Amino acid sequence: MNCTGVGGFGFGALALGAGLLAAAPATAERLVTSASTHRVLISSNFTGTDLVLFGAIEDDDTPSSRASGYDIVVTVRGPARTFVTRRKDRVLGLWVNMDSRVFIEVPSYLAVLSSRPPAKIASPEFLRRLRIGVANHTLPQQIGSDFADVVPQDPFRVAFLRVKDNEGLFNEEPQGITFLTPTLFRTTVPIPGSAPTGNYEVETLLISTGKLIARETTAIEVVKTGFEALVAQEAHDHGFAYGLVTALLALVTGFLATFIFRRD
Amino acid sequence: MSIYLPIAELPVNLFLILSLGIAVGFLSGMFGVGGGFLMTPLLILVGIPPAIAVASVPSHMAAASLSGAMSYWRKRLVDVGLGLVLLSGGILGTAFGVWFFAFLLQAGQLDLVVGLFYVILLGIVGGIMLVESVRAMVRAHHGAPPIVRRPGTHAWFHGLPLKLRFRQSRIYVSAIPVTLIGFGIGFFGAIMGVGGGFLLIPALIYLMRVPTTVSVATSLFLTLCTMLIATVLHAVENHTVDIVLALILMIGGVIGAQFGVRAGQAIRAEQLRLLLGLLVVGVAIRVAVDLVAHPEELFSVVATESLR
Numbered sequence: 001m002n003c004t005g006v007g008g009f010g011f012g013a014l015a016l017g018a019g020l021l022a023a024a025p026a027t028a029e030r031l032v033t034s035a036s037t038h039r040v041l042i043s044s045n046f047t048g049t050d051l052v053l054f055g056a057i058e059d060d061d062t063p064s065s066r067a068s069g070y071d072i073v074v075t076v077r078g079p080a081r082t083f084v085t086r087r088k089d090r091v092l093g094l095w096v097n098m099d100s101r102v103f104i105e106v107p108s109y110l111a112v113l114s115s116r117p118p119a120k121i122a123s124p125e126f127l128r129r130l131r132i133g134v135a136n137h138t139l140p141q142q143i144g145s146d147f148a149d150v151v152p153q154d155p156f157r158v159a160f161l162r163v164k165d166n167e168g169l170f171n172e173e174p175q176g177i178t179f180l181t182p183t184l185f186r187t188t189v190p191i192p193g194s195a196p197t198g199n200y201e202v203e204t205l206l207i208s209t210g211k212l213i214a215r216e217t218t219a220i221e222v223v224k225t226g227f228e229a230l231v232a233q234e235a236h237d238h239g240f241a242y243g244l245v246t247a248l249l250a251l252v253t254g255f256l257a258t259f260i261f262r263r264d
Numbered sequence: 265m266s267i268y269l270p271i272a273e274l275p276v277n278l279f280l281i282l283s284l285g286i287a288v289g290f291l292s293g294m295f296g297v298g299g300g301f302l303m304t305p306l307l308i309l310v311g312i313p314p315a316i317a318v319a320s321v322p323s324h325m326a327a328a329s330l331s332g333a334m335s336y337w338r339k340r341l342v343d344v345g346l347g348l349v350l351l352s353g354g355i356l357g358t359a360f361g362v363w364f365f366a367f368l369l370q371a372g373q374l375d376l377v378v379g380l381f382y383v384i385l386l387g388i389v390g391g392i393m394l395v396e397s398v399r400a401m402v403r404a405h406h407g408a409p410p411i412v413r414r415p416g417t418h419a420w421f422h423g424l425p426l427k428l429r430f431r432q433s434r435i436y437v438s439a440i441p442v443t444l445i446g447f448g449i450g451f452f453g454a455i456m457g458v459g460g461g462f463l464l465i466p467a468l469i470y471l472m473r474v475p476t477t478v479s480v481a482t483s484l485f486l487t488l489c490t491m492l493i494a495t496v497l498h499a500v501e502n503h504t505v506d507i508v509l510a511l512i513l514m515i516g517g518v519i520g521a522q523f524g525v526r527a528g529q530a531i532r533a534e535q536l537r538l539l540l541g542l543l544v545v546g547v548a549i550r551v552a553v554d555l556v557a558h559p560e561e562l563f564s565v566v567a568t569e570s571l572r
Contacts, residue, residue: 044508046268047275082568086372089562094380094555097372097564108567159563166561193268193275196567224270231270235503243499246507247492250323250514254330257518261331 030058031206031216038218040191041225048193051076051220055204057183071114071121071207072177073132076189078109078169078222079198085160101156102142108196109169110134113176113187122210130205130212134161134172168192197222271506272316278512280310285516289328292517293524294531295540296332296480298325298459298487301386301547303513312509314378315369318457319498319505324513325459326491328521333488336481343432343482346442346474347489350464350482353443354490357450362497365455369502372566381456382551389462390544397538404534433474433482442472449486454494459487462544 036052057070082104089098114121118133128136139157140147150157164170171190179185189202199221206214224232234242266275284306292299300321307317336342368374424438445467449460461483468479499505528536 042268044268047266083565084568085563085565087563088559095559096376100372160565163563163565228268228270231507235271239500239503243496246323246505246510247495250326251330253514253518254327258331258334261522
């Protein structure tokens, strides 16, 4: 499992055992999380799954419990892909794709789960800086030879988020974190059947009174397995042989049917 | 019951896809057409990406047409010479079509162009079928003898060089128009995800004056060949052939086709053509509505990796 952007992974895993990870804390509290699995396997009966993430807030000063309580934000980011967003316009009575924007290396999957609506957790600047909430993610667009993010109201940006939301790939759950005890929480991350394959980054933020207390990152992997992996690999690497096999399969199926249904 | 499609990268309902295969197979067996013009739009309607649908349907048509092609072959109704000349144009047309398909996908105009092709070609062919079958039925009703359309007139293309004699079809024509027809069938077939029988059969009967049974037999033989080639070319060029989707469609298709052939034999020829005409025009209208009606979502998002 090779994960980018998860610096503390190896060290944390050594220190706490597989699945339990810790970020070096600057303050008293530490955050420990564990996902129900680190590999979501896609086999022939895959229709999507739920990833369960448990977390604990560890405190050095025993009677800690900050008066204001804790807030948790879990952000899951799928593998970065480049997308073209096109807009249809009416031309001679027909709806035709006219204008388009290219979004470069943006998450193909995004889930933001928080214990409260993010607007109540911290200031808008804080939310933007830490990319909390789907709308606060940087979505760089290609502008000429350069690229940059645009204003949040940009119609293509808004449409991109809306389409991804409708596809079930961008989710926001403002009440998605369940506190089992004041320092133990759980959340369920929906992985839909159409989830892109690749590495997913899971970032957990511990926030109190609008300030970041601790951050913890782990990773999961969504991979095709067995037959599905083999088919995808062959289709990509050996297109000609794959095409011949499919064509042969058609001949065999047609021949078998003729043989089975023969009336004489 | 759901099954995950490894290339389309989404789960689909196995029974939904299987029944689509059976239904379209039934109609294609009944009318003696490949059925791609129905299957491709239906797959897109149930959420299969167009690139996957167009590339995966040809193998289904190859499987569904094999049985019929073998039976015509045994009856020696296939004009192999005519078929091979058509195929030489067909391979070029298919290759060009697969390339043009990739180009349209890149340019974001695939849906539009495929939609327009559907409306224009299906509208014309379906309209002609409707008019022609209604006339035949009216004539039959009045007890008039059916008009035999083999007047032996010479069209302009009979003056072209490279003349070949096709004994089975009882025609003596230049190879140029035959190759061009083959090219057109291959080209539209690759882009629209259709076999092109609905174009080829009228072209052979009305333009080339080939006898109907030989036209149907040769068309089926050609469909089989071009669809096998299209499968391989799409797999090489676009990597969008989903073998799992294809297999489900094939199994449904060959089962449906067997029953369709029996149903087709129970109906009179002009009624069959009327039904097929209605079906073809219906699909054309459905596609036309999609092009003209205000879409619910004006924006679409495509990953650029999937363009290749």
